[in-house]
Amino acid sequence: MKRTTIKTLAFAAALLSQFAAAQAGEVTLFSRDNFRGEEVTIRDGSRDLREAGFNDRASSLVVHSGVWEVCEHKDFGGYCAVFERGEHNDLRRFNNSISSLRQVERGGRGNGYGAGGFRDRDRDGRDDREERREERREERREEWRDRRDDRQGGGYNRPDPIELFEHARFEGRRVSFQGEIRSLRTAADFNDRASSMVIYEGQWQLCEHDNFGGQCAVYGPGRYDNLGPMNDKPSSLRRVR
Structure with missing residues (x-):
């Protein structure tokens, strides 16, 4: 060459x-x-x-x-x-x-x-899936308000005091608890899966390992649409107050 x-x-x-x-x-x-x-x-x-x-x-x-x-x-x-x-x-x-x-x-x-991909079948300029997510979030908010009112009014429809959701913004699979859970793996097959949460009553401690080991954080009553540093980490939880 x-x-x-x-x-x-x-x-x-x-x-x-x-x-x-x-x-x-x-x-x-x-x-x-x-x-x-x-x-x-x-x-x-x-x-x-x-x-x-x-x-x-x-x-x-x-x-x-x-x-x-x-x-x-x-x-x-x-x-x-x-x-x-x-x-x-x-x-x-x-x-x-x-x-x-x-x-x-x-x-x-x-x-x-x-x-x-973007989907807009009703041609309103918004992603159809985002619209549906917003509808579900509003349904969750209504449900939470109803449960809160039942609890404050002494009604019989008393939810468990804490509810965990698989995805952020209260989406995906959900589980609720009344008391101490030493392992979310065995109790509900929910280990390292929680991304959002609603606490109806009490102060709750969430920990990244079984038996309340590793990093822990305490949350009070309210709606948490994203768990931040504890996202997809909780392996155990308990009420502390």
Whole structure:
């Protein structure tokens, strides 16, 4: 092979390498708003941020290069949105709710719409699934108000004092308890699954290990649509007051 041909091939390879580097995207996620707290940098996308120890933890992000689609569930499922290059110091809708992300083409989405594709069958400009989620949230709020009123009024429809939900915003499978649970694995097959919670009565301690071991946190009466640092961690719980 002639030397000029070798030089031409080497030059072309260098150009291709530079082009690929220019196309490669990079995004950094931060555990707190305004780019504070722990951070992780993603370059090749992630179908499940659990693998990076960052599932449902991001509160701000910086897109260094490329255009990125972030989704609330793994494998790009649930509600998704596209973030372009720049600093995003408050994720609002996605605060502590990102489970997967990938680089996409500008003005587009990933390879097909997938589980997180936009759906608007009634043509009102809103994602049908988001509308349904809002309806379910309102149903949950109504149910909680009814239970609260029953309890305050001395009615007989008395719910268990604590209720755990599999997903954020009171969605997915739910379980309720009246007293101490030393292992959610054996008591309800709900180990490391709780992402939101309603406490109707009392102060409750949630712990990340069986028998109240590891990191623990105490919560009072109220609705918690996202458990934050305890998301997908509770393995035991008990009433402390």
